[in-house]
Amino acid sequence: MTVQRILIVSGTHGNEINPVWAVKHFNRVGKSLIHDIKYEFIIGNPAAYEKGCRYIHVDLNRSFKESENFDQHKNSFYETKRANFLVDKFGIDGSIPCQIAIDLHTTTANMGTSIVLYGRRLKDFCLAALLQNKFGLPIYLHEKDKSQTGFLVEAWPCGLVIEIGAVAQNFYDSKIIDRFSVIIRSLREEIDKLKNNLIELPKELVVHVHQRSIDYPRDEKGDIDGLIHPERINQDWKMIKKGDPLFLDSQGITHEYEGDQFVWPVFIGEVAYKEKKIAMSYTKKEVICSNNQWVYEFESL
Ligand SMILES: [Zn+2]
Structure with missing residues:
Protein backbone atom coordinates (compact mmCIF):
# COMPACT_ATOMS: atom_id res chain seq x y z
CA MET A 1 0.00 0.00 0.00
CA HIS A 208 -28.47 4.95 -4.14
CA VAL A 209 -27.73 5.79 -7.75
CA HIS A 210 -28.61 9.26 -9.03
CA GLN A 211 -31.39 9.19 -11.64
CA ARG A 212 -32.41 12.81 -12.08
CA SER A 213 -33.22 15.98 -10.19
CA ILE A 214 -36.55 17.77 -10.15
CA ASP A 215 -37.39 21.45 -9.78
CA TYR A 216 -40.09 23.06 -7.63
CA PRO A 217 -43.44 23.87 -9.22
CA ARG A 218 -43.22 27.41 -10.67
CA ASP A 219 -45.73 30.10 -11.57
CA GLU A 220 -45.90 31.86 -14.92
CA LYS A 221 -43.21 34.33 -13.80
CA GLY A 222 -40.89 31.47 -13.00
CA ASP A 223 -41.08 31.96 -9.22
CA ILE A 224 -41.27 28.93 -6.96
CA ASP A 225 -44.91 28.06 -6.28
CA GLY A 226 -44.81 25.03 -4.05
CA LEU A 227 -43.57 23.90 -0.68
CA ILE A 228 -42.07 20.50 -0.17
CA HIS A 229 -45.17 18.55 0.87
CA PRO A 230 -45.48 18.00 4.64
CA GLU A 231 -45.44 14.25 4.00
CA ARG A 232 -42.23 14.51 1.96
CA ILE A 233 -40.15 16.97 4.00
CA ASN A 234 -37.30 15.31 5.95
CA GLN A 235 -38.06 11.96 4.32
CA ASP A 236 -34.70 11.61 2.56
CA TRP A 237 -33.70 8.04 1.59
CA LYS A 238 -37.34 6.84 1.90
CA MET A 239 -38.85 5.15 -1.12
CA ILE A 240 -41.74 6.75 -3.00
CA LYS A 241 -44.12 5.35 -5.59
CA LYS A 242 -46.60 6.74 -8.11
CA GLY A 243 -49.17 9.00 -6.45
CA ASP A 244 -47.06 9.90 -3.42
CA PRO A 245 -47.12 13.65 -2.61
CA LEU A 246 -44.15 15.87 -3.51
CA PHE A 247 -45.25 19.52 -3.28
CA LEU A 248 -48.09 21.64 -1.99
CA ASP A 249 -48.68 24.77 -4.11
CA SER A 250 -50.21 28.12 -3.15
CA GLN A 251 -53.62 26.95 -4.44
CA GLY A 252 -53.51 24.10 -1.94
CA ILE A 253 -53.01 21.58 -4.73
CA THR A 254 -50.83 18.58 -4.05
CA HIS A 255 -48.32 17.69 -6.79
CA GLU A 256 -47.66 13.98 -6.87
CA TYR A 257 -44.88 11.75 -8.08
CA GLU A 258 -46.03 10.41 -11.43
CA GLY A 259 -43.25 8.02 -12.37
CA ASP A 260 -43.82 4.28 -12.66
CA GLN A 261 -40.53 3.34 -11.03
CA PHE A 262 -39.92 3.33 -7.30
CA VAL A 263 -37.43 6.07 -6.38
CA TRP A 264 -35.61 7.20 -3.23
CA PRO A 265 -35.44 11.03 -3.05
CA VAL A 266 -32.41 12.73 -1.45
CA PHE A 267 -31.37 16.33 -0.73
CA ILE A 268 -35.04 17.14 -0.25
CA GLY A 269 -35.41 20.92 -0.08
CA GLU A 270 -31.63 21.55 0.19
CA VAL A 271 -31.35 25.34 0.45
CA ALA A 272 -28.15 25.59 -1.59
CA TYR A 273 -29.72 23.77 -4.54
CA LYS A 274 -32.50 26.32 -5.04
CA GLU A 275 -30.21 28.30 -7.32
CA LYS A 276 -29.57 25.11 -9.28
CA LYS A 277 -33.33 24.62 -9.59
CA ILE A 278 -33.21 21.36 -7.70
CA ALA A 279 -35.97 20.60 -5.18
CA MET A 280 -34.77 17.02 -4.69
CA SER A 281 -32.88 14.30 -6.55
CA TYR A 282 -34.27 10.87 -7.33
CA THR A 283 -32.12 7.83 -6.77
CA LYS A 284 -32.49 4.12 -7.38
CA LYS A 285 -31.28 1.53 -4.91
CA GLU A 286 -28.61 -0.85 -6.17
CA VAL A 287 -26.67 -3.60 -4.45
CA ILE A 288 -23.12 -4.12 -5.69
ZN1 LIG B 1 -21.37 21.63 0.57
Whole structure:
Protein backbone atom coordinates (compact mmCIF):
# COMPACT_ATOMS: atom_id res chain seq x y z
CA MET A 1 0.00 0.00 0.00
CA THR A 2 1.43 3.29 -1.04
CA VAL A 3 -1.00 5.77 0.47
CA GLN A 4 1.26 8.27 2.16
CA ARG A 5 -0.81 11.36 2.51
CA ILE A 6 -4.51 12.11 2.76
CA LEU A 7 -6.12 15.46 2.16
CA ILE A 8 -9.07 16.41 4.38
CA VAL A 9 -10.96 19.43 3.05
CA SER A 10 -13.56 21.35 5.03
CA GLY A 11 -15.23 24.62 4.12
CA THR A 12 -15.35 23.83 0.41
CA HIS A 13 -18.61 25.68 0.78
CA GLY A 14 -17.89 28.68 2.99
CA ASN A 15 -21.18 28.57 4.89
CA GLU A 16 -20.79 24.92 5.97
CA ILE A 17 -18.92 25.64 9.16
CA ASN A 18 -19.36 22.54 11.35
CA PRO A 19 -16.73 20.39 9.62
CA VAL A 20 -14.25 23.28 9.85
CA TRP A 21 -14.72 23.27 13.61
CA ALA A 22 -14.47 19.46 13.80
CA VAL A 23 -11.21 19.49 11.86
CA LYS A 24 -9.72 22.21 14.07
CA HIS A 25 -10.43 20.10 17.15
CA PHE A 26 -9.26 16.89 15.48
CA ASN A 27 -6.01 18.56 14.49
CA ARG A 28 -5.25 19.52 18.07
CA VAL A 29 -6.05 16.08 19.51
CA GLY A 30 -4.85 13.94 16.59
CA LYS A 31 -1.42 15.50 16.22
CA SER A 32 -0.14 13.75 19.34
CA LEU A 33 -0.84 10.32 17.83
CA ILE A 34 1.72 8.66 15.63
CA HIS A 35 0.53 7.30 12.32
CA ASP A 36 2.30 6.14 9.19
CA ILE A 37 0.01 8.14 6.97
CA LYS A 38 0.22 11.92 6.98
CA TYR A 39 -2.88 14.10 6.94
CA GLU A 40 -3.20 17.52 5.39
CA PHE A 41 -6.11 19.65 6.55
CA ILE A 42 -7.22 22.64 4.55
CA ILE A 43 -10.16 25.00 4.25
CA GLY A 44 -11.34 24.60 0.67
CA ASN A 45 -12.73 28.08 0.15
CA PRO A 46 -11.18 30.41 2.78
CA ALA A 47 -12.50 33.62 1.20
CA ALA A 48 -16.09 32.36 1.24
CA TYR A 49 -15.65 30.93 4.75
CA GLU A 50 -14.47 34.34 5.91
CA LYS A 51 -17.61 35.93 4.49
CA GLY A 52 -19.96 33.14 5.58
CA CYS A 53 -21.22 32.51 2.05
CA ARG A 54 -21.22 29.42 -0.12
CA TYR A 55 -18.80 30.84 -2.71
CA ILE A 56 -17.40 34.11 -4.06
CA HIS A 57 -17.91 33.78 -7.83
CA VAL A 58 -18.88 30.17 -8.58
CA ASP A 59 -19.35 26.90 -6.71
CA LEU A 60 -15.85 25.60 -5.87
CA ASN A 61 -17.20 22.07 -5.83
CA ARG A 62 -18.06 22.35 -9.53
CA SER A 63 -14.78 24.02 -10.51
CA PHE A 64 -12.43 21.05 -10.82
CA LYS A 65 -12.61 20.68 -14.60
CA GLU A 66 -9.74 20.64 -17.07
CA SER A 67 -11.77 22.70 -19.52
CA GLU A 68 -12.01 25.64 -17.08
CA ASN A 69 -8.34 26.36 -17.71
CA PHE A 70 -9.05 27.19 -21.33
CA ASP A 71 -11.90 29.53 -20.55
CA GLN A 72 -10.42 33.01 -20.02
CA HIS A 73 -13.61 34.33 -18.40
CA LYS A 74 -13.85 31.54 -15.85
CA ASN A 75 -10.12 31.78 -15.25
CA SER A 76 -10.64 35.07 -13.49
CA PHE A 77 -13.01 33.51 -10.93
CA TYR A 78 -11.68 33.12 -7.41
CA GLU A 79 -12.88 29.50 -7.24
CA THR A 80 -11.26 28.51 -10.56
CA LYS A 81 -7.94 29.82 -9.28
CA ARG A 82 -8.48 28.15 -5.91
CA ALA A 83 -9.25 24.78 -7.58
CA ASN A 84 -6.03 25.04 -9.59
CA PHE A 85 -4.08 25.98 -6.46
CA LEU A 86 -5.42 22.97 -4.53
CA VAL A 87 -4.59 20.55 -7.34
CA ASP A 88 -1.14 22.08 -7.91
CA LYS A 89 -0.34 21.80 -4.23
CA PHE A 90 -2.12 18.65 -3.04
CA GLY A 91 -2.95 16.83 -6.27
CA ILE A 92 -1.27 13.55 -7.11
CA ASP A 93 1.45 15.41 -9.03
CA GLY A 94 1.46 18.38 -6.66
CA SER A 95 4.19 19.72 -4.40
CA ILE A 96 2.62 17.90 -1.39
CA PRO A 97 1.03 14.95 -3.19
CA CYS A 98 -2.04 13.36 -1.57
CA GLN A 99 -3.41 10.06 -2.85
CA ILE A 100 -6.84 10.43 -1.27
CA ALA A 101 -9.12 13.47 -0.78
CA ILE A 102 -11.97 13.53 1.73
CA ASP A 103 -14.31 16.49 1.32
CA LEU A 104 -16.54 17.36 4.30
CA HIS A 105 -19.92 18.99 3.71
CA THR A 106 -23.14 19.73 5.51
CA THR A 107 -26.63 19.86 4.09
CA THR A 108 -29.84 21.53 5.21
CA ALA A 109 -31.66 18.36 4.12
CA ASN A 110 -32.36 15.54 6.54
CA MET A 111 -29.72 13.22 5.04
CA GLY A 112 -28.19 12.03 8.31
CA THR A 113 -24.54 11.03 7.98
CA SER A 114 -24.02 9.93 4.40
CA ILE A 115 -21.36 9.32 1.78
CA VAL A 116 -21.36 10.75 -1.72
CA LEU A 117 -19.43 8.96 -4.46
CA TYR A 118 -18.79 10.31 -7.95
CA GLY A 119 -18.80 7.56 -10.54
CA ARG A 120 -17.77 3.96 -9.98
CA ARG A 121 -14.13 4.05 -8.99
CA LEU A 122 -13.17 0.80 -7.29
CA LYS A 123 -10.84 2.53 -4.80
CA ASP A 124 -13.74 4.71 -3.67
CA PHE A 125 -15.95 1.63 -3.37
CA CYS A 126 -13.36 0.07 -1.07
CA LEU A 127 -13.32 3.03 1.31
CA ALA A 128 -17.08 3.52 1.17
CA ALA A 129 -17.74 -0.19 1.86
CA LEU A 130 -15.62 -0.05 5.01
CA LEU A 131 -17.47 2.99 6.33
CA GLN A 132 -20.86 1.60 5.38
CA ASN A 133 -20.01 -1.65 7.11
CA LYS A 134 -18.98 0.14 10.28
CA PHE A 135 -21.82 2.63 10.53
CA GLY A 136 -24.48 1.50 8.05
CA LEU A 137 -24.20 4.82 6.23
CA PRO A 138 -26.31 5.41 3.12
CA ILE A 139 -24.37 6.17 -0.07
CA TYR A 140 -25.44 8.52 -2.85
CA LEU A 141 -23.72 7.50 -6.08
CA HIS A 142 -23.67 10.51 -8.35
CA GLU A 143 -23.16 9.63 -12.01
CA LYS A 144 -24.35 10.43 -15.52
CA ASP A 145 -25.44 13.95 -14.61
CA LYS A 146 -23.99 16.22 -17.27
CA SER A 147 -25.35 19.35 -15.60
CA GLN A 148 -23.35 18.69 -12.42
CA THR A 149 -19.62 18.09 -12.94
CA GLY A 150 -16.22 19.26 -11.71
CA PHE A 151 -16.43 17.91 -8.14
CA LEU A 152 -13.35 18.28 -5.94
CA VAL A 153 -12.76 14.62 -5.10
CA GLU A 154 -12.81 13.70 -8.79
CA ALA A 155 -9.48 15.53 -9.17
CA TRP A 156 -7.81 12.93 -6.89
CA PRO A 157 -7.30 9.21 -7.68
CA CYS A 158 -9.49 8.28 -4.72
CA GLY A 159 -11.89 10.31 -2.66
CA LEU A 160 -15.33 10.74 -1.29
CA VAL A 161 -17.62 13.31 0.24
CA ILE A 162 -19.00 13.02 3.75
CA GLU A 163 -22.31 14.87 3.84
CA ILE A 164 -24.06 15.41 7.17
CA GLY A 165 -27.41 17.07 7.93
CA ALA A 166 -29.79 18.47 8.65
CA VAL A 167 -28.12 21.66 9.82
CA ALA A 168 -28.65 25.27 8.81
CA GLN A 169 -25.91 27.14 6.97
CA ASN A 170 -23.58 29.14 9.26
CA PHE A 171 -25.03 27.47 12.34
CA TYR A 172 -22.83 25.54 14.76
CA ASP A 173 -24.40 22.33 16.00
CA SER A 174 -22.36 20.23 18.43
CA LYS A 175 -24.16 17.01 17.42
CA ILE A 176 -23.12 17.54 13.80
CA ILE A 177 -19.55 18.38 14.84
CA ASP A 178 -19.40 15.16 16.92
CA ARG A 179 -20.53 13.12 13.94
CA PHE A 180 -17.74 14.58 11.78
CA SER A 181 -15.20 13.83 14.50
CA VAL A 182 -16.34 10.20 14.68
CA ILE A 183 -16.14 9.79 10.91
CA ILE A 184 -12.69 11.35 10.56
CA ARG A 185 -11.36 9.18 13.38
CA SER A 186 -12.90 6.03 11.91
CA LEU A 187 -11.64 6.79 8.44
CA ARG A 188 -8.14 6.93 9.84
CA GLU A 189 -8.60 3.66 11.71
CA GLU A 190 -9.99 1.88 8.66
CA ILE A 191 -7.20 3.14 6.41
CA ASP A 192 -4.60 2.09 8.98
CA LYS A 193 -6.18 -1.39 9.06
CA LEU A 194 -6.13 -1.52 5.27
CA LYS A 195 -2.46 -0.69 5.34
CA ASN A 196 -1.81 -3.57 7.71
CA ASN A 197 -3.99 -6.02 5.77
CA LEU A 198 -6.45 -6.34 8.61
CA ILE A 199 -9.46 -5.61 6.50
CA GLU A 200 -12.18 -7.88 5.30
CA LEU A 201 -14.60 -6.26 2.92
CA PRO A 202 -18.32 -6.63 3.60
CA LYS A 203 -20.11 -8.83 1.07
CA GLU A 204 -21.91 -5.99 -0.60
CA LEU A 205 -22.20 -2.28 -1.01
CA VAL A 206 -25.65 -0.71 -1.08
CA VAL A 207 -25.79 2.49 -3.11
CA HIS A 208 -28.47 4.95 -4.14
CA VAL A 209 -27.73 5.79 -7.75
CA HIS A 210 -28.61 9.26 -9.03
CA GLN A 211 -31.39 9.19 -11.64
CA ARG A 212 -32.41 12.81 -12.08
CA SER A 213 -33.22 15.98 -10.19
CA ILE A 214 -36.55 17.77 -10.15
CA ASP A 215 -37.39 21.45 -9.78
CA TYR A 216 -40.09 23.06 -7.63
CA PRO A 217 -43.44 23.87 -9.22
CA ARG A 218 -43.22 27.41 -10.67
CA ASP A 219 -45.73 30.10 -11.57
CA GLU A 220 -45.90 31.86 -14.92
CA LYS A 221 -43.21 34.33 -13.80
CA GLY A 222 -40.89 31.47 -13.00
CA ASP A 223 -41.08 31.96 -9.22
CA ILE A 224 -41.27 28.93 -6.96
CA ASP A 225 -44.91 28.06 -6.28
CA GLY A 226 -44.81 25.03 -4.05
CA LEU A 227 -43.57 23.90 -0.68
CA ILE A 228 -42.07 20.50 -0.17
CA HIS A 229 -45.17 18.55 0.87
CA PRO A 230 -45.48 18.00 4.64
CA GLU A 231 -45.44 14.25 4.00
CA ARG A 232 -42.23 14.51 1.96
CA ILE A 233 -40.15 16.97 4.00
CA ASN A 234 -37.30 15.31 5.95
CA GLN A 235 -38.06 11.96 4.32
CA ASP A 236 -34.70 11.61 2.56
CA TRP A 237 -33.70 8.04 1.59
CA LYS A 238 -37.34 6.84 1.90
CA MET A 239 -38.85 5.15 -1.12
CA ILE A 240 -41.74 6.75 -3.00
CA LYS A 241 -44.12 5.35 -5.59
CA LYS A 242 -46.60 6.74 -8.11
CA GLY A 243 -49.17 9.00 -6.45
CA ASP A 244 -47.06 9.90 -3.42
CA PRO A 245 -47.12 13.65 -2.61
CA LEU A 246 -44.15 15.87 -3.51
CA PHE A 247 -45.25 19.52 -3.28
CA LEU A 248 -48.09 21.64 -1.99
CA ASP A 249 -48.68 24.77 -4.11
CA SER A 250 -50.21 28.12 -3.15
CA GLN A 251 -53.62 26.95 -4.44
CA GLY A 252 -53.51 24.10 -1.94
CA ILE A 253 -53.01 21.58 -4.73
CA THR A 254 -50.83 18.58 -4.05
CA HIS A 255 -48.32 17.69 -6.79
CA GLU A 256 -47.66 13.98 -6.87
CA TYR A 257 -44.88 11.75 -8.08
CA GLU A 258 -46.03 10.41 -11.43
CA GLY A 259 -43.25 8.02 -12.37
CA ASP A 260 -43.82 4.28 -12.66
CA GLN A 261 -40.53 3.34 -11.03
CA PHE A 262 -39.92 3.33 -7.30
CA VAL A 263 -37.43 6.07 -6.38
CA TRP A 264 -35.61 7.20 -3.23
CA PRO A 265 -35.44 11.03 -3.05
CA VAL A 266 -32.41 12.73 -1.45
CA PHE A 267 -31.37 16.33 -0.73
CA ILE A 268 -35.04 17.14 -0.25
CA GLY A 269 -35.41 20.92 -0.08
CA GLU A 270 -31.63 21.55 0.19
CA VAL A 271 -31.35 25.34 0.45
CA ALA A 272 -28.15 25.59 -1.59
CA TYR A 273 -29.72 23.77 -4.54
CA LYS A 274 -32.50 26.32 -5.04
CA GLU A 275 -30.21 28.30 -7.32
CA LYS A 276 -29.57 25.11 -9.28
CA LYS A 277 -33.33 24.62 -9.59
CA ILE A 278 -33.21 21.36 -7.70
CA ALA A 279 -35.97 20.60 -5.18
CA MET A 280 -34.77 17.02 -4.69
CA SER A 281 -32.88 14.30 -6.55
CA TYR A 282 -34.27 10.87 -7.33
CA THR A 283 -32.12 7.83 -6.77
CA LYS A 284 -32.49 4.12 -7.38
CA LYS A 285 -31.28 1.53 -4.91
CA GLU A 286 -28.61 -0.85 -6.17
CA VAL A 287 -26.67 -3.60 -4.45
CA ILE A 288 -23.12 -4.12 -5.69
CA CYS A 289 -21.30 -7.33 -4.74
CA SER A 290 -17.92 -6.50 -3.30
CA ASN A 291 -14.78 -7.72 -4.94
CA ASN A 292 -11.20 -8.12 -3.73
CA GLN A 293 -10.19 -6.07 -6.75
CA TRP A 294 -11.39 -3.06 -4.76
CA VAL A 295 -8.72 -3.68 -2.14
CA TYR A 296 -6.01 -4.35 -4.79
CA GLU A 297 -6.89 -1.10 -6.50
CA PHE A 298 -6.75 0.72 -3.20
CA GLU A 299 -3.39 -0.83 -2.39
CA SER A 300 -2.01 0.24 -5.74
CA LEU A 301 -2.80 3.89 -5.13
ZN1 LIG B 1 -21.37 21.63 0.57
